[in-house]
Amino acid sequence: MLSVLWRFSRPHTLIGSTISILSLLILVIYCTPPPIHEVSPNAFTLSDFSSDSATIETNNISESAYALVPSLNALKPKIPAYKSAIVGFIPVLTNKINTFAALFFPTLFACLLCNIFITGLNQIVDVELDKINKPNLPLASGELSMRNGKIIVYTSGVLSVITAWFIQPFLGCLITSIALIGALYSLPPIQFKRYHIWAASAIAIVRGPLINAGIAIHFATVLYGWPLITMTWLVPLVIFVTAFSLGIAWFKDIPDTLGDEKFGFKTLAVVWSKSSAFKSGVILVSGAYLLMAWQMPTMAAKIAHIIVLLLFVGHALKVDLQNPTSVKRFYMFYWGLFFLEYAMLPLLLM
Secondary structure (H helix, E strand, O other): OHHHHHHHOOHHHHHHHHHHHHHHHHHHHHOOOOOEEOOOOOOOOOHHHOOOOOOOOEEOOOHHHHHHOHHHHHHOOOOOOOOHHHHOHHHHHOOHHHHHHHHHHHHHHHHHHHHHHHHHHHHHHOHHHHHHHOOOOHHHHOOOOHHHHHHHHHHHHHHHHHHHHHHOHHHHHHHHHHHHHHHHHHOOOOOHHHEHHHHHHHHHHHHHHHHHHHHHHHHHHHHHOOOHHHOOOHHHHHHHHHHHHHHHHHHOOHHHHHHHHHHOOEOHHHHOOHHHHHHHHHHHHHHHHHHHHHHOOOHHHHHHHHHHHHHHHHHHHOOOOOOHHHHHHHHHHHHHHHHHHHHHHHHHHO
16 A cells, blocks of 8 residues: 555655755755844844944844744854854754754655645546556556545645645745646646646746745745845756756656547647657756856866766667657656756755
8 A cells, every 4th residue: 555655646756855855955054154134123133242333243043943943042153243154054053953853844744745736636637648648557557546546635735735834924825836836737627737838837837936946935034034145056956947847847748648649638749749849858958957067166066067967968869759668767867867956966065
């Protein structure tokens, strides 16, 4: 039964969500200098160390960070604010376990439940289509009943939204928006997935700006206040993952043209051709890797992205588009590159 539930949850998407959320928290903690602002009600002052009473700089770590992790209170930094690279990290680094337990795991729980809701709902709606395109999925194969599938999906959706709102209203709005887009992707009469432009846009918007910018802002707001301007790594990452997600949308449909044509789904592989959809994805993602290489601050980081680009292109050149097994193998390799980017980016920027 556990194997059935695992396959029903589409594990590669769960793994991708887990790695991306963990990476975003690490990037916010280790690679985002906390902002320096004038004195505000939410900032603690460092006047004891100020030599100029007319101008007092403070490190605006949100008070909610100390409320979130009670043991942080005794560890409020007592050093000058101009040492901003150190100030913001002291409470987090000295309380890593508490911070992760109180912030990372609840956020991850809400996101993974939302992931299960979206991917599971798609399987419920497309069960007849999946009998042609993906007959090994639990619902399509009959290993999981429709009744149990609906219980899992709707329970996951409700719990994800409730959990997110309980953690923070901003996260609640974010998860609700993602769940809504995911529902509109699968459910008629709108059913974004029937049209390649809307389908690709929905996937790219969720995986790109909503998850990356949204979760990063969520973490930063809880820990520091609102240091959006200091996240110099965020815009390149959002652009990269948006392009990468368009590739996901195009590549995943290439082996499914038989069922998509029968049920009237106008995917890019159906409307253009398998070859055109594949080439478009390869060109777009290659450009995204070049952009990331150009944006990287060190030569080692630039070289790392060029190497991964060469691996990607090398595997793409070997794909036989007429062989569904070859395409699916490449698609899973492509998800591996998705995992790799999130895994290596914090290491390259720290």
